[in-house]
Amino acid sequence: MSHNILITGASGYLGGTILARWNNAKLPPYNTLYALVKTPEQGEKVKQYGAKPLIANINDHETVTQLIIDKKITIIYFLIDAFTGKHQPTLIKALGRVKQETNLEVHFLQTTGAKLFSRHAGIPNDRPLLDTDPELYDIVKNATPPHEFVIEPANANLNVIDISEAHGVRSYIFAPCLVYGRGEGFGNQISIQDVDIVRAAKKLRRVYRVDTDNPSWPVSHVADTADLYLQILRKILSGDAIGYGKKGFFLAASGSLPWNDVYAAMAKGLAKHNVVDDEVVMDADEFVLARMGEALGVPPSAVPVVLGGKCSFTAVHGNQIGWTAKYPPEHFFEVVDEEVDLIVQHLVD
Template identity: 25%
Template sequence: MPSKIKVLITGATGYVGGSVLSRFLSRSDAPSFDFRAIVRSPEKAEKLKEFGITPIVGSHNDERIMVEACSKVDVAIAMADCDDLVAAKLTLQGLKKRFKETGKPPIFINTSGTGVLRDDANGMYATKIIYNDEDVAQLETLPPSQPHRNVDLAIIAADKEGYIKSYIILPSTVYSIARGRLFEAGISHPYSIQLPGLIKLSILRGRAGMVGQGRNFWPNVDIHELADLYSILYDSISSNPTTGHGREGFYFGENGEHSLYEAAKGIGEALVKLGKAETSEPNSFTEEEVTKYFRSGMMGSNARCRANRSKAIGWKPNKGTADMLASLKPEAEAIIENDPRSK
């Protein structure tokens, strides 16, 4: 009987991590995997056992735990904090140890984000620059100072050394309330951050808002279709040795794009229907609101891209911007139901 493929998951209790792990658990070959997950909560660790997942209680920044856990697996899928350089380096340290013991480079699928593409538009214009995940030279023009870039570069350097094969997935604006067994069990968080953050602030101020004139563009992707990308990428890695890795291993998670104005207008329409705003027309956030609620100008930036490499390996997302806009009312309803400040 062949040995199981040992897979370490980080971020399993989160929105993306819970969705991806749920997707892998639903695969027909799920019994061939030995899933382990690092979690902080002992209570959630116990719940994970019910799904056949081996929990490791601890922090992603604990050297002993991370290095030991990563040194025991064939695959690491990181979906926690994409800016946590310490966790990334500890993961690499453990995977390097695995390589020295087995002579085979383990697979490292890391989650970054299209925030690495951001500019300083402040909602005032749409950039003409559209990044292509198949265009290595274009991606290498991104400076090390960009968000997430220091982690991405450390992982690419490790791939170049030869002790891992790295694959970096870059989700965009992820939408929809996540569904699945881990969410039903209360293990994983079913809500995104970006659009719900806009919705929450809009409810508090009684009107949908945007940075500047909302002319900047971001790509979008449904959470369940994003989870499919991780599974499809794993299959491509397993079956096709030419699957791009390292500097050729960036995979955008996007299927359509929207201006910030479009998103804000959609939120405004949802809030009018729910009795939380008198007009659907958004206005500009104040400087105080931007400073308090949105870090580093990200919300007013452009991050335009096309997922050509992702689609070339067989990823076929069907949901686009119209689906993102349709998701805003259910998100607003959930926020109103669950957040006392929104009543």
């Protein structure tokens, strides 16, 4: 019996791009691809990619559990609600039951964020932190996040690993970073992080720096990010050993860029669109941080978490399993005008 796969978040930026690239990925054989969707309309959309829709509310844990067991789903790609841990245990336990009934290896991939491996989460950043570091689980577990709202998503990743291990499920923690580029799916086609730069700049008519140093952050084109998701799946379907559980962390990044360079490039593009008064980037003071917080719907203290910070998390694991990013970090600067144009078109006040 071959694998049945369930993907969540098919209407999202990353999930939609994965589905759009699915057929060209030429994956090893599997049985059925299912997509968990909320509405019949979304169900019709996912069919064009060869996915069978499962219409259910992720909050209805009983129904979702039964679907996983009835459909004998053995691989789940979780791409929704990355910042809480309320749904993952249900899905993982259901996979554990499928394993008992089928004797197949079962797999759960959790989508998280690079923030959880940055100084925002209390992670040391004085050296590159490889996604293959054998101590990574313990580093995250022993960290003291300086912001309370980072604690829940950090714990969600640890819980995925622990609960999966307890139920015989192979888990993978997948961290996108500053992702850019037009999404290829049927739903959301814009990223989150650089969109927030635009959202804040639009309200204040200027781009502001939120850090006093010049920290860097990992970056990745959306196509490269989707391709790493697919490469992990390719290896799972092939039965290859790729590292899971405490050795199953993956960062999708081609390298890093200094935030100040990102702000400067975005400011130029935004000035061309008359979203900001000019392309000069200034330092944010307390008053500015408060206004930026209003634009982003977060308290002023959280603005630097949303729009800056240092992350020395470094992608190695993907390369080890045969993934290679096609777009170097500097590619962001080549397409920043298109990126700004795309965001401005899609951004609704």
